[in-house]
Amino acid sequence: MDVRRSAAGVRQPWQSSHALLLIPIVLIVVITVVDQLVPADVHLGPLLVIAPAITASFAGAWLTGLVGFLAVAAQAYIGWHFGVLFTRNVLVQILALAVLSALTVFYCVMRERRQRQLAQVRMVAETAQHVLLWPLPERIGPMNIACLYLAAEAEAQIGGDLYAATPTDNGVRVMIGDVRGKGLSAVGEAALLIGAFREAAHHHTTLPDLAAALERSVARNLPNLGSDEDLGERFATVMLVEIPDDGHVTRVLSCGHPPPLLLSAGSAVTVPVHPAPPLGIHGPSPGEYTVDVFSFEPGDTLLLYTDGVIEARDTGGIFYPLADRAVRWAGSSPERLLHHIRRDLLDHVGGRLDDDAALIAFCRTPSALRGHRHGAGLHLGGLGHGTKPVPG
Template identity: 70%
Template sequence: MEGVEVRHGVAGVRRLWQASHTLLVFPIVLILVITVVDQLVPADIHLGPLLVTAPAFTASFAGPRLTGLIGFLAVAAQAYIGWHFGMLFTRNVLVQILALAVLSALIVFFCVVRERHERQLDQVRAVAQAAQHGLLWPLPERMGRLRIACLYLAAEDEAQIGGDLYAATRIVGGVRVMIGDVRGKGLSAIGEAALLLGAFREAAHRHSTLPTLAAALEQSATRYLADFEPADEAGERFATALLLEVPDEDHTARIVSCGHPPPLLLSPGDALTVPSLHPAPPLGIGGTGPEGYTIDVIPFEPGDTLLLYTDGVIEARDADGGFYPLETRAARWSQSGPESLLRHIQRDLRVHTRGHLEDDAALIVLRREPDDHRGRHHGRLIHASGFGHNSATG
């Protein structure tokens, strides 16, 4: 897998290098055209100062070395024009040559600064990607009887992680899934998200029922907030969560909601159902024990699809302030596979919000398969950083 990534990286660099050399033709032609035309126009018209456009244009697609080369050619062209007219050592031509050399040097300097900043940004992105994989592990494409696809949309530009979270794990006789939303967005919510994910992965195998699992997550969130919650935010830090359990043999889904939006159930024939749940308070607020959580059981037949989401999806607004109509749009694509459904929603959500989300958003699609698919094949996270800057892949 690493070898494939390296080959893709080398191929990308090679394509970028070839594209830069192709574009290099334009500033060279520009220098030639200005030089030739300057010799053809009347003597009182001087086009030499326009040569500075060549290195300026080159800086838009090339690095400091190629920009410096074009700047040198521009200065040489200016010197040739002065020599052609027998004015090379006049004060006016020397000043023009010096000014062009200084401007070219400044352009090269800004190229060096830009490349340094790009390298720093690449390092930040690499750290963010590592944190992304450490925090949000890509869910398997199949787990038990389920086909799974997931999508994460970060509201902040250049951020790849935030306060929305999800996880899935195999238990004896079924699968457990959690999707949640920490109050806040972006980098400030990462600590609580990491806590809940770690607590779920550890506790999902230890507790036989969803209420006891929810109570364990509540205890973890309460302890964390007691130790790290700022005094001026007391009582304001919490997380909504939806816990889902899908048995292998029973065609149902068991749900416990901790203040989280209910999932959408898509059935063959374009039927859409919004289950009626009995939500408990969000995690980190009430200190509720197992008795405070209600299990809601819904039918989940082979061929059915469950769409889990965070409120960043349904609260996304258009230019007129209207919320995104997830139910209507999801029903339109109910016959799509998990990956295709998420691609449809992402594209439609981008159009609805004009490429800018106000809050992080996450979605999980669970399709119950009729056959016994027990293989565990890790899939790719469909991720969009900065939302409008990337497209989903299935």
């Protein structure tokens, strides 16, 4: 399927170029014919330079060169028709047209070279994105998953926002975060944090221990990524989520990150969190972190996002109302939900974001955890590491 789509994408520009090629050819014919019909003191031959100039806007070097050759031939024919082919004026016109056509072809060659370079850069960026942000599977355990990444840099596929999810022995652990800065300058810090999470998520039994391990990794490696001048201003906000395979209780730990949204039928509730400082600013001990607990029922959708979403402004300076908009599509699949949010968000900002933005949507399938539903709504709890047990 993808191969056929790629082939169709190649054929369509080629066919379009051939259709548009009629415009400069017809233009050459019209100028040549009209030049023979107008009074002798009116010379339309110099207008033939328009033909290769138009062709360069939609075709490559070969077609542009062909049209340029036809334009030069038409200019020579006009001179031959009037018997002045070898006069100085006509020879200069032919030479000037040939030089301008050659310059236009040279421009096409350089443009195609830059397009190939840009395509190569985009391919490298997409490869780097897949290495850094592994594509999340469509399903992990009892949940359907979809993710969305919108980079602020026009030609970038990656930036300072990050996410990762990994299955563990007891469920799924998810991280979404935002390092200071945006675009390519923040990629190194995002890579550091994702690598640390993928390893530490399997070696620490509680979210506070995991957060402390990430803090140690950031504090140990962050100085190696940049100059000492801005070291105090480099940090990352992170939201850690633990979704067990059994039971309806879900745990979250925020390190300065915006709280998640819990979408149910006709409602969107912001999960209250007690955020700790962002990673890289102050490293509390595991006992100082607060884990917030809520009920994530079958049929509900949990939406994680970065501040690039909720801080996106329209032309009037109004922030994007994520909760108000997301509730419209609360019953949609994660993929459709993010599709609607992406379109609505870009419409809100006028087509381009000023900051990187990332979203992840998790939906418990209605068939999951049958017999474990204990009512709707949030069941909140604030508990530090190793404190009171979580209600089942």
